[in-house]
Each structure stands twice: as C-alpha cells, then as structure tokens.
Amino acid sequence: MGVGGKFWELLKPYARLEGFDFLRDKKVAIDLSFWIVQHEAAIKNRARNPHLRLTFFRTINLFSKFGAFPVFVLDGTPSPLKSQARIARFFRFSGIDTSTSTGVKEGVSKERNSAFSKCVDDCVELLELLGMPVLKANGEAEALCAQLNKDGHVDACITADSDAFLFGATCVIKCLRPNSKEPFECYNMSDIEAGLGLKRKHLIAISLLVGNDHDLNGVQGIGLDKALRFVQRFSEDEILNRLYAIGKGDVLLFQDGVTYVDDVIPCSDESSPKPRQSHCSFCGHPGSKAAHFKFSCEYCVTANNVGCLKKSQRFQCNCLSCDKVRKEKDQKKHENWWIKVCSMITMEPNFPNDEIIEMYMGNNHGMFPDGSLLAWGDPKTELVVDFLAYHQSWQRSFVRQRILPMLSTMYLREMARNPNKTLLVGQYEFHSIQRVKIRYGHQSYVVKWKKAISGELSCAVPVEWSNIQEEECIEVDDGPVDLLDESIDPQIHVDGYWILTDETPALVCSAFPEEVVKFIQKKELKEMKRRKTSMIRSEGSSEMSELSKPQGVQLSITEFYRSTKIQSQAKPGEDLEKLSYNLGDESSKQKRKVSGPNLSKAVRRRLLFG
Numbered sequence: 001m002g003v004g005g006k007f008w009e010l011l012k013p014y015a016r017l018e019g020f021d022f023l024r025d026k027k028v029a030i031d032l033s034f035w036i037v038q039h040e041a042a043i044k045n046r047a048r049n050p051h052l053r054l055t056f057f058r059t060i061n062l063f064s065k066f067g068a069f070p071v072f073v074l075d076g077t078p079s080p081l082k083s084q085a086r087i088a089r090f091f092r093f094s095g096i097d098t099s100t101s102t103g104v105k106e107g108v109s110k111e112r113n114s115a116f117s118k119c120v121d122d123c124v125e126l127l128e129l130l131g132m133p134v135l136k137a138n139g140e141a142e143a144l145c146a147q148l149n150k151d152g153h154v155d156a157c158i159t160a161d162s163d164a165f166l167f168g169a170t171c172v173i174k175c176l177r178p179n180s181k182e183p184f185e186c187y188n189m190s191d192i193e194a195g196l197g198l199k200r201k202h203l204i205a206i207s208l209l210v211g212n213d214h215d216l217n218g219v220q221g222i223g224l225d226k227a228l229r230f231v232q233r234f235s236e237d238e239i240l241n242r243l244y245a246i247g248k249g250d251v252l253l254f255q256d257g258v259t260y261v262d263d264v265i266p267c268s269d270e271s272s273p274k275p276r277q278s279h280c281s282f283c284g285h286p287g288s289k290a291a292h293f294k295f296s297c298e299y300c301v302t303a304n305n306v307g308c309l310k311k312s313q314r315f316q317c318n319c320l321s322c323d324k325v326r327k328e329k330d331q332k333k334h335e336n337w338w339i340k341v342c343s344m345i346t347m348e349p350n351f352p353n354d355e356i357i358e359m360y361m362g363n364n365h366g367m368f369p370d371g372s373l374l375a376w377g378d379p380k381t382e383l384v385v386d387f388l389a390y391h392q393s394w395q396r397s398f399v400r401q402r403i404l405p406m407l408s409t410m411y412l413r414e415m416a417r418n419p420n421k422t423l424l425v426g427q428y429e430f431h432s433i434q435r436v437k438i439r440y441g442h443q444s445y446v447v448k449w450k451k452a453i454s455g456e457l458s459c460a461v462p463v464e465w466s467n468i469q470e471e472e473c474i475e476v477d478d479g480p481v482d483l484l485d486e487s488i489d490p491q492i493h494v495d496g497y498w499i500l501t502d503e504t505p506a507l508v509c510s511a512f513p514e515e516v517v518k519f520i521q522k523k524e525l526k527e528m529k530r531r532k533t534s535m536i537r538s539e540g541s542s543e544m545s546e547l548s549k550p551q552g553v554q555l556s557i558t559e560f561y562r563s564t565k566i567q568s569q570a571k572p573g574e575d576l577e578k579l580s581y582n583l584g585d586e587s588s589k590q591k592r593k594v595s596g597p598n599l600s601k602a603v604r605r606r607l608l609f610g
Contacts (some may be wrong), residue, residue: 001205002142002162004211005224008174012160014191015174017182022440023156024067024504027374029145030070030160030175032134036119038160051119052126052391057402059130064405067504069376071154072127072134073141074120076366080353081214082139122391129384130406131377135366141395143167143365153374156186163212165189166204166360196228199236204360205243206231208352209345214354221344230341240357246342246350277321315557332372333343379406381425408447408501415511423452428499430512433519437502445508445519449499544586 002486146167211218
C-alpha cells in the first residue's frame with residue numbers, strides 16, 4: 001500500500017517508461033513479498049505453486065534478458081503499529097466493526113500467516129540455489145530496499161509500496177509492463193521534486209495527514225488534495241516542525257502566505273475597510289444609472305457617446321474597487337480554509353506520531369554487507385533441477401533448458417573478464433553468430449553453440465545436458481505470458497550437437513570481439529550481394545517490361561492473315577509499316593464491302609482469304 005489517498009495517481013504524470021537496457025549491468029533491490037502477493041492472486045487458479053514459477057522465470061529473465069543484478073529483500077518482524085494497521089485493514093475489508101474489536105496486544109503474534117511464510121521460505125531456497133543474494137530487513141522490506149538505493153549500493157528498487165520514497169529511495173520501479181518496448185515504469189525522486197516541489201520530508205508530512213501503512217486513518221477530513229496544498233506552503237526544513245506546532249494547538253495565521261503566531265502583524269491606516277463605490281445596474285461600471293443613461297461612461301464606448309452598453313450575463317467589473325473586494329474575498333476564503341485545516345490537525349490526538357517519523361527518517365533497516373561485497377554466485381544447477389522437479393513436477397530437460405540463458409549470460413560475462421574459460425556447462429563451445437533477432441524493438445544475437453567433441457570433457461560433465469530436446473519441453477500455462485515470466489517463443493533450440501540462444505550484442509562483443517567483427521563483415525558482404533542482385537533483377541525486369549509492351553494495335557484475325565500475306569509479297573527494303581497501314585485501310589474497306597447482306601457466305605470467304 002504505502003501512502004494512502006491514491007498517492008500513485010499523484011505521481012503518475014512524472015513516471016518514465018524505460019527500455020530494455022535500463023537495468024543492464026545495474027544492481028536492483030527487489031521486494032520479494034511484492035512479487036509473491038501480486039502474482040499469486042493473479043494466477044492462483046492457473047498454475048501450480050505460482051510463487052515458485054514466477055520467481056524462477058522472473059529471476060532468469062531479469063538476470064539474462066535485461067542484464068540486471070537482482071538483490072532480494074525479505075520482510076522482517078513488523079512494528080506494533082504495522083501489526084495494528086494490518087489487523088485494522090483486515091477488519092475493514094471484512095466488514096467487521098472495529099469499535100468492538102481490540103488491537104494488537106502484548107503476546108499476540110505479529111508475523112504473517114504460516115502459508116505466506118512457507119511461500120517466502122520456498123522462494124528463498126530457490127533463490128539461494130540460483131546464487132542470488134538474499135537480505136532480510138529488520139522491519140519493512142521496502143525500507144531496506146530504499147536504504148540500499150539511498151546509500152548507492154543499488155541503482156533502483158522494484159516495489160509497489162509508495163512509502164519507499166519516504167524511506168529515502170531515489171528510483172522506484174513500480175510495475176513491469178509485459179510485451180512492450182518500454183517494460184519499466186520508473187519514478188525518480190528528482191522528477192517528483194521538479195514537478196511538485198516535494199522532497200522527502202514533504203512526502204512524510206503527506207503520509208501523516210492522509211494515512212500510511214502504520215496509521216491507516218491519518219487526519220480525519222484531510223484528503224490528498226488538501227494535504228498537498230498544505231505542505232507546499234512550507235520548506236522541507238520547517239514542515240515537520242510546523243506540524244508539531246499545529247498539533248499542540250498553535251494555529252497559524254494566514255496573511256498573503258503564512259504568518260506564525262509569534263510574528264507581529266504591522267498595522268496600517270490602509271488596512272481599514274473602505275466602502276465600495278456604487279455601480280451602474282445597466283452597464284456594471286462605477287457610477288449611477290441616471291448619469292450613464294445620458295452620457296456613456298469612460299469604460300463604455302458608443303458611436304454617439306449616448307448611453308452605455310448593457311452588461312453581459314457573466315460580467316465582471318475590473319475597476320480598482322471591485323478588484324480590491326475580490327482580493328479580500330479570496331483572502332478571507334484562504335484564511336477560513338487554513339483555520340479549518342489547522343483545526344482538524346489540532347483535534348487529532350497524538351499528532352504527529354514521533355514513532356512513525358523516526359521510522360521513516362531512520363537509517364538502520366537491516367544488517368547487510370557493504371555494497372561492494374554483494375556477491376552473485378554460480379547456480380547449483382542440478383539442485384535447482386531436483387528442486388523444481390519435486391515442487392513443480394517439471395521434466396528435468398525443461399528445467400535445464402529454461403536455466404540455460406542464465407548460464408550462457410554468466411559464461412559470456414566470465415569470458416569478458418577471463419578469456420581462458422573453457423566451455424558452456426562443460427561441453428558446449430562458442431561457434432558463431434547466426435543472425436540478428438529483433439523483438440519489441442530490442443536487438444539480440446542468435447548465438448550458435450557447438451558441442452565439443454572431447455572424450456575427457458564429455459565424461460566430466462553430467463550426461464543429462466546431452467538429453468535436452470525441444471520436444472520434451474512442456475507448456476506450464478496456456479494463459480497470457482508476462483515478459484519477465486516466460487518467453488512466448490523459446491529462447492533455446494537444442495539438437496544434441498548444437499544450441500541456439502538469444503544473447504545481448506554488447507555482452508557477446510565484450511566476450512568474443514573477433515567473432516562479432518567477422519559476423520558484421522559477413523553481414524555487410526551479404527547486403528552488398530543482395531543489393532547487386534536486386535539491381536540486376538530491376539534492370540532485367542525493366543528490359544522485359546519494354547519488350548512486353550504491345551507493338552501497335554492488336555490485329556483481328558482477318559487483318560492478321562492479310563498482313564502475313566502482304567509481308568510475304570513485300571519487296572526487300574519496302575516499308576512494312578506503310579504496307580500494314582494500307583492493309584488496315586484496305587481491310588476496313590473490305591469489311592464494309594463484305595458486310596453487305598446480298599453476298600453469300602462462300603463469296604464472302606473467297607473475298608476475305610483470296
């Protein structure tokens with residue numbers, strides 16, 4: 001949840017949609033509970049153990065396809081305030097009257113239910129087998145994610161709890177859009193500050209007014225719009241102090257901004273009210289109707305300077321007197337609003353809550369190693385296969401196929417650092433780059449891996465890797481597929497002796513620069529040949545089109561036979577075009593002759609064909 005009052009909608013205009021390479025070679029902290037809760041509810045009835053399925057596929061694709069280094073963070077023991085808010089939320093959604101229920105008392109368990117805890121334990125076991133670092137927070141997972149981000153240990157946080165900004169996060173990825181060129185919906189604190197003028201303490205003040213995960217109600221009668229308008233009148237250094245002052249009953253005075261109770265308001269003779277000048281009821285300008293009936297006023301311009309113009313339905317006078325009255329009304333309106341808001345805050349008991357402020361402003365949300373010591377180990381492949389075969393009932397060849405992109409990514413990264421690395425999974429060597437693949441506007445290389453023919457190597461690796469077959473891969477889910485969950489088309493094609501995988505061009509270039517140069521040269525050569533062939537074809541087609549053009553008017557059968565007869569009788573050097581022209585003229589005359597009704601059919605035939 002985070003901050004109440006549709007807080008995400010307030011920040012929505014300042015979101016950025018980032019592309020595939022946004023997280024490449026970057027560290028990102030992930031609130032594991034967010035993944036479990038979000039997607040378990042979405043596909044609970046369509047897949048077995050959705051928390052394990054989605055954690056596996058998302059981790060593989062986030063690591064290999066997007067090139068990120070994920071750090072998973074778990075929730076610790078919630079604070080008493082969070083436990084009370086959780087129970088209150090349960091009563092609210094269940095329709096139970098909370099006035100007769102008691103809050104969390106000493107001795108009442110503050111942990112989550114056992115089913116959710118088991119889901120978390122299963123995911124942690126799987127992540128540790130994959131070699132991912134897993135940290136546990138003292139309290140909220142988003143708090144530790146924000147601390148890691150604020151201290152520079154990670155570059156972004158993936159969570160849907162908006163109070164990550166209150167804990168100090170600078171970059172939050174709220175959601176991951178499937179099947180899109182820009183899959184990441186990212187919120188930067190710098191954009192929020194530039195657009196709304198709000199900093200971290202401003203956001204804390206808003207959460208205290210409208211409610212948060214530790215106090216669902218906030219201040220009664222104050223919504224997000226009022227809270228935003230209130231906090232924008234103070235700087236970041238003074239907003240919390242002013243909330244303390246108002247909470248103690250020191251209502252602030254409002255005069256052209258904010259004036260505090262201990263300030264001296266200067267007195268002036270001009271502050272005494274003056275009577276409003278009389279206005280004409282016909283034109284609405286200063287003066288009397290009788291005077292304006294004879295002569296037009298200075299504000300109305302008529303042709304003969306006789307009489308004023310009748311005022312419109314929504315007329316508003318802009319004279320100094322009316323302008324002053326409007327400003328006084330607006331000032332009074334703002335003063336009444338200000339006093340009302342301050343009264344609401346004063347009536348709220350124990351406001352603001354010191355414990356909530358200290359929790360948000362604290363910097364001790366979990367024990368973790370230094371950011372430079374965060375390590376990503378090699379996955380224990382066979383144990384992952386056994387784990388998923390047991391929990392998900394997946395075929396072992398299917399698990400090996402799906403984990404292979406992660407292994408190939410790690411292999412290429414290691415090759416970029418140490419070119420002496422031997423083989424992929426102990427038996428496949430880099431062969432060539434087949435082609436460039438474009439999906440959702442993102443380019444990738446289709447890399448061909450060839451099985452190394454070596455007796456020593458083949459005996460040193462598990463035999464199961466040779467048994468991966470495309471036919472054995474089964475579909476776990478027939479529903480729509482998330483970009484981070486499972487690829488729509490297979491990333492891998494296995495034939496026993498070679499493998500095709502989709503790899504990032506930059507990663508392949510850093511690992512095998514010579515092969516990339518060779519592929520680019522080969523591609524350019526093919527392109528030149530294709531252009532040359534297309535030019536030859538275009539020239540041939542143009543010649544054929546000229547030859548295929550009709551040479552004159554198509555002759556009828558009578559004209560055709562007569563033209564062939566004349567051509568056979570023509571002398572060498574005689575103009576055939578002239579003869580054909582005369583032929584056409586003669587044939588037309590013959591047509592008119594033979595078309596007479598008095599000639600028999602035999603006569604007409606003799607006349608036509610000689």
